[in-house]
Amino acid sequence: AKSNQTKTETASPKAPNGKHYLSQPLIKSIYTADPSAHVFNGKIYIYPSHDYDAGIPDNDNGDQYAMKDFHILSMDKIGGKVTDNGVALDIKNIPWAGKQLWAPDAAFKNGKYYLYFPVKDKHDVFHIGVAVSNKPTGPFKAEPKPIAGSFSIDPAVFTDTDGSTYMYFGGIWGGQLQRWKDGKYDANGSKTDLQQDEKPALTVKVAKLTNNMLEFSEKPRDGVIVDKNGKPLLGKDHDKRFFEGSWMHKYKGKYYLTYSTGDTHFLAYAIGKTPYGPFVYQGTFLEPVQGWTTHHSIIEFKGKWYLFYHDTQLSGKNHLRNVKVTELIHNPDGSIKMIDPFVD
Numbered sequence: 274a275k276s277n278q279t280k281t282e283t284a285s286p287k288a289p290n291g292k293h294y295l296s297q298p299l300i301k302s303i304y305t306a307d308p309s310a311h312v313f314n315g316k317i318y319i320y321p322s323h324d325y326d327a328g329i330p331d332n333d334n335g336d337q338y339a340m341k342d343f344h345i346l347s348m349d350k351i352g353g354k355v356t357d358n359g360v361a362l363d364i365k366n367i368p369w370a371g372k373q374l375w376a377p378d379a380a381f382k383n384g385k386y387y388l389y390f391p392v393k394d395k396h397d398v399f400h401i402g403v404a405v406s407n408k409p410t411g412p413f414k415a416e417p418k419p420i421a422g423s424f425s426i427d428p429a430v431f432t433d434t435d436g437s438t439y440m441y442f443g444g445i446w447g448g449q450l451q452r453w454k455d456g457k458y459d460a461n462g463s464k465t466d467l468q469q470d471e472k473p474a475l476t477v478k479v480a481k482l483t484n485n486m487l488e489f490s491e492k493p494r495d496g497v498i499v500d501k502n503g504k505p506l507l508g509k510d511h512d513k514r515f516f517e518g519s520w521m522h523k524y525k526g527k528y529y530l531t532y533s534t535g536d537t538h539f540l541a542y543a544i545g546k547t548p549y550g551p552f553v554y555q556g557t558f559l560e561p562v563q564g565w566t567t568h569h570s571i572i573e574f575k576g577k578w579y580l581f582y583h584d585t586q587l588s589g590k591n592h593l594r595n596v597k598v599t600e601l602i603h604n605p606d607g608s609i610k611m612i613d614p615f616v617d
């Protein structure tokens with residue numbers, strides 16, 4: 274007789290494209306995105322955005338990403354239990370904040386933990402702030418003002434082997450980087466990019482931090498991404514150029530700048546000889562995930578490298594994301610092995 278039983282859920286459910294997800298959400302009790310992972314005291318800490326549904330319709334400005342606080346996740350090992358450590362910083366305790374608490378990062382120095390975050394000020398302009406704690410999970414206390422000279426979004430903080438710490442930051446479109454092209458904010462500037470296809474594309478900003486981790490020690494510079502002939506990527510190179518969500522890791526003495534290509538939905542990488550670049554474009558290493566945004570971090574843990582990323586497996590909605598992890602492999606020639614977030 275024909276069975277009318279429905280198929281039971283498998284360990285790896287199918288995505289809308291008919292394939293299976295490569296990995297599963299790390300936590301299902303809250304929506305999380307933009308995972309910045311770090312190893313502190315031998316344990317893995319993830320500093321994500323905390324997505325929630327503010328009831329704001331999707332638009333290119335990203336108004337639907339109306340986040341209000343941060344929860345830090347921790348785990349003893351890859352594949353181990355993931356703990357949600359509760360509210361680490363609330364927007365109401367950031368004196369200068371208006372709205373949209375976007376993708377954070379964290380660092381440890383001088384016995385303290387530093388949480389870096391972008392948020393719009395009360396005039397709707399993104400800047401980057403810092404908050405300090407004695408513990409990796411907070412609670413964090415925000416400094417009274419944004420970091421002087423900071424703008425746009427997506428801070429990624431990297432400490433080099435010589436102890437110097439750098440912040441990479443910026444994002445176009447809703448991240449407003451294009452509105453700072455002349456060094457000051459242009460409220461009437463483009464909503465997307467410079468709209469100059471044949472000119473060098475906007476790129477990530479990089480600035481060394483002061484030893485107290487609270488300020489820029491220099492004016493932010495352009496981390497220029499060039500092709501193999503040394504020519505900057507152009508505005509029209511949408512499948513290669515920087516959009517947002519940068520990260521820096523050092524592998525075998527080289528500086529790997531990784532980032533999202535935004536409207537073409539890849540993670541791409543470029544390699545430099547110094548933390549400031551120039552960075553030579555190499556290719557993409559994560560195919561588009563489910564959902565519009567793609568944002569990541571890379572860490573080494575117990576001799577292996579891992580990619581933390583997000584997709585929209587749990588909700589199917591662009592602004593309600595969930596963080597994931599998978600192994601990242603450097604090939605013997607230094608290239609990064611392509612990762613497909615789906616498997617057959």
Ligand code: FUB
Binds near residue numbers: 338
């Ligand atoms: O989470 C809000 C924004 O979406 C982030 O700042 C971007 O990188 C994108 O993931």
